[in-house]
Amino acid sequence: MSSLHALAEMLRQLYTARQAKVADALLERVPRAALEQLLHESSAFLGYRVRYAVDDALRHRKPAADDHALTVMRAIAAVLNGWLLDGRRPAIRAVLRELSVVELVELAHLPEIHDEVASMTSDFTRGLP
Secondary structure, three states: OOOHHHEEEHHHHHHOOOHHHHHHHHHOOOOOHHHHHHHHOHHHHHHHHHHHHHHHHHHHEEEHHHHHHHOOOHHHHHHHHHHHHHOOOOHHHHHOOOOOOHHHHHHHHHOOHHHHHHHHHHOOOOOOO
16 A cells, blocks of 8 residues: 555546546646656556556656646645545545555645545544544
């Protein structure tokens, strides 16, 4: 479990829900190094659509884009907040399930994370703050 697995699950959820524009915006916010590392994951884990989207995003990415890139956790947090407003709690839980306990605690303590999303992380942290 890692933030890269959560990112892959989030992208899968976005493409399944036909939210390609949100997925493209997410790929622009994630650092190049994280996207390259994601490509080295198993293709069975990523799936064809996610692998293609990540590869395409890397191919068309401008070098200056990394100057404005967020951490993977902050990029994920922005989409989770949007999903909360859309009522997509099962999708949020699917992504949270992929994060490690340390990453869940980090996510819950981000200042921009919605309180309800932060409280959902406690379901997966086994009682840690």
